[in-house]
Amino acid sequence: MFRARRPRPLRSPRTARSARTAFRRLAVAAAGGLLATLLGTPAATGAAANLVQNPGFESGLSGWTCSGTAPTTVTSPVRSGTGALRATPAGQDNARCTQTVAVRPDSAYELSAWVQGSYTYLGASGTGTTDVSTWTAGASSYSQLTTSFTTGPDTTSVTIYTHGWYGQPAYHADDVSLTGPGGDPGTIPATPTGLEVTGTAARSVSLGWSPVAEATGYQVYRDGTKVLSTSGASATVTGLTPSTAYEFRVTATNAAGESPRSAPVTATTTPDDGGGGQVPKHAVTGYWQNFDNGATVQTIREVQNQYDIIAVAFADATTTPGAVTFNLDSAGLGGYTVPQFKQDIAAKQQDGKSVIISVGGEKGRVSVGSSAAAANFADSVYALMQEYGFDGVDIDLENGLNPTYMTEALRRLSQLAGPDLVITMAPQTIDMQSTAGSYFQTALNIKDILTVVNMQYYNSGTMLGCDGGVYAQGTINFLTALACIQLEGGLAPSQVGLGLPASTRAAGGGYTSPAVVNNALDCLTRGTNCGSFKPPRTYPDLRGAMTWSTNWDATAGNSWSSAVGPHVHALP
Template sequence: MKSITVLACALALASTFGCQAKTEPSPAATQVGVTPGHSHALPRHALVGYLHNFDNGQGVLPVSQVDDSWDVIVLAFADDMGEGKVAFNPDPALDRAQLIADIAAKRARGRIVVLSFGGELGTVTLNTQRDEDNFVRTTAEAINTFGLDGIDIDLEKIAGVTHDAPVVPHLISAVKRLHDMYPNLYVSMAPEHPYVQGGFVSMEGIWGAYLPLIDGLRAELDLLHVQLYNNGGLPTPYRAEKYPGGSVDMMVGSAKMLIEGFPLAGGKGRFEGLRADQVALALPSGLRAAGNGYATPADINRAFDCLTTASNCDEVTPAQPHPTFRGVMTWSINWDVTDNRAFSAPVGAHLRAASTR
């Protein structure tokens, strides 16, 4: 593993947080399979799913029972232990040693397994430099102990991500430090759409609050899958009314904004688009998986085709086809299993077929 470079130090100094002493991750608890923090490359089109680390009444699903249609398995969630410290505490129904072995086996088969911070009730404490140092150290410990590929940022309302909140610059700095320790670290984000596309209508409070985080981590970010559920319709530059949740136009419009860019409210500039391969759709796996925003697998596949080939579109169309558009994320693998793979079977098959074109 590499320690912090001169360039990283310069970036840290420029952000006023200072360059820290060299931080080397401790040896992994297991060295089976792929080295911790060094993920495989994503497939051309990927299916991403969150795996509950808690029993929501459907039981806890071991990693070994996650079928191979899933390219990325996101463990949900890490725990905030205070003062920047985080930990992954497996559900009591899971055997810790078996979980580590199962993760190693999945990674040996080319799958990516990452740890998510946040969720509806999840937080991280990142208010000071000491918090940031603790976050970096304990995240590295989790990566090494469980043999993970990387991290996912899914901080929501309770985590206090707002404009000018200290968590944003400290998280940017922390992820850059972790990425320097693990040069192939997988990094993804799953913000709710008010935090991202919401910057089109307001740049106050939570609205657009993830945009500085995304901009600060463009070089490190593997995948952004903005949640298109639990927040109603999506405001876009493409018409005066919001596009309703679950519609093809909402899905296409959301990705078009992320790839092609959009103006920020109040004349505060413009969000410059990401590469198409850094963007994925994010929908609930079934009607019971979220409060609203469900889209049928057929419409998800149509939206994907619209984005990649500019065919099967409704009202909103991309400025040009984006054939490298990455894929689809869902909450969650557990709900999909409960629903007899009604999401992953058709959507996964569609993504795999598109990967061969």
């Protein structure tokens, strides 16, 4: 039916536009409410919810899993609220803090955080499409990092993270936000079971437990305080006091939250007296070459007298997993016979020297990756000790090792051989940059039976020191600052030695003059003759030094052992 319209009052153009805009907004809102009603979902009434647990670190590190041993929360500086994350990269650890968040497949998400510091990163992994990250080169005050991603068709959780960068100072993070459709977080994982102590040392305790199927990470508590986060079902807690009892518990975490704490275990750290074998307080280790590569060919009897530990290089792998054997290169050594070799070992031992069999080397392919292989390794090394008279074993596996099974192997060998067993290691520099490394973990696991770790301070380029500084091989700072990582990371000073090439021909790079080596020994043991890096304390019980090799030393006129040997033996 037609109706006549009543006349409308005149309005200004601006008023008319405002009215039309308001009408359109009202219509859209009404349509949205009607659509939500039809679909059975509530209409949006505010900003999207933040899916991150404890986004401002007001509850400490609850909900977060952080690498390293020193992540913490602080009350200043903060961006908002009363807390913020503070984490410091150290060695090969970039101080990464993560959280697993439940999401929906095929959905869009926005990730942001406020950060302060140099080279601070924010990102998300496990998206099912393209993982994302963003970073800032430096921020003296809080600045916001933002990125976005879309989940894949089967993605139900993602891991968000923030981290710093190697060699940089501490960074701060606050107000982490992930917005988008929330997923089903599932259920909180079960409480871990089977917690046990797998190794003790003067300043560390190693733990293991049964994996929890629903867990994405674990938290380790020492005497009620969370001290460590890990993604696997084992951990080594460092920074402890010798001869002290500690209680440990562990929890499991995932996107839904954290489980109750496990039943406790108690461990007592050992006295700080190191361990492993009857060797001098200050000793020089030298590798003897069972092959001719252009260096002076020697018999064991001809090895220079300055060497206290002679490592025979190398044992050979067999077809049995983990097992090794030894084949004297009689042809390459000018007809040197097995009976002569055995007699020479006995003669060196009569002079107070230790002769051990080295396993590995650059081309070594010995692999100990199971309990069966660990038993094979221990049994075969012990058989070589009985056959040739070796005093122990050197671990020089430059292609990596499994700390769980190598620990099993060396403990089994210790049970077979007894308390006079000599165990040495010669890891590459990268292997000892962090206590999280497999070599470092192994050394800490067997600290009560370990003689010395002679890290290779060569073929390395530049590396990080314990102060976060970057140092070049061949310098005193390289020797002292990298030794500091081991000395402050849990090894006894008597278990740390400096491994150097005997001449410029003995390694691809990193030759260091004997005078510099001696200055580094003085710096570490006496606090004198240091470079620009000053260790936090002195370590008068430092074991000594090692060289590759006695043969290259002989080729260079014994210049290395003649200078370094007497200096080591005169240490305090």
